[in-house]
Amino acid sequence: MDDLTLPAAIAAFITATNAADSDQFVAQFTPDAVLDDWGTTYNGPTEIAKWNQTDNIGKQSHFELEDFTQDNAMTWTVQLNVTGNGFNGTSPFRMTIKDDLLVRVEILPD
Numbered sequence: 001m002d003d004l005t006l007p008a009a010i011a012a013f014i015t016a017t018n019a020a021d022s023d024q025f026v027a028q029f030t031p032d033a034v035l036d037d038w039g040t041t042y043n044g045p046t047e048i049a050k051w052n053q054t055d056n057i058g059k060q061s062h063f064e065l066e067d068f069t070q071d072n073a074m075t076w077t078v079q080l081n082v083t084g085n086g087f088n089g090t091s092p093f094r095m096t097i098k099d100d101l102l103v104r105v106e107i108l109p110d
Helices: 008-018 022-026 044-055
Strands: 029-037 040-043 062-070 075-083 089-098 101-107
Touching (some): 008 022, 008 101, 029 044, 040 044
Antiparallel strands (some): 062 075, 075 089
């Protein structure tokens, strides 16, 4: 990794997942946020909280940061190694920040 610093909302997305803190996880998203998991979209904190229970913390996911790049002023691509009782493997997450919160998270097929 280079000298870039990961935005606080992205760091909290990872640490909240690893700590199984669902409230903190959902708190990282704006009210109009979108989470796109390989083409299935979840709109707003209520739907993102459901995804969190069915596909993330509810599956005891653990994220290990592999690498990250800053794509533009607001968007980052973060390579996460995911382990748990759901998806296991490395996947790129494209994350867009607005007002220090996540406005869009797109989980891309590797």
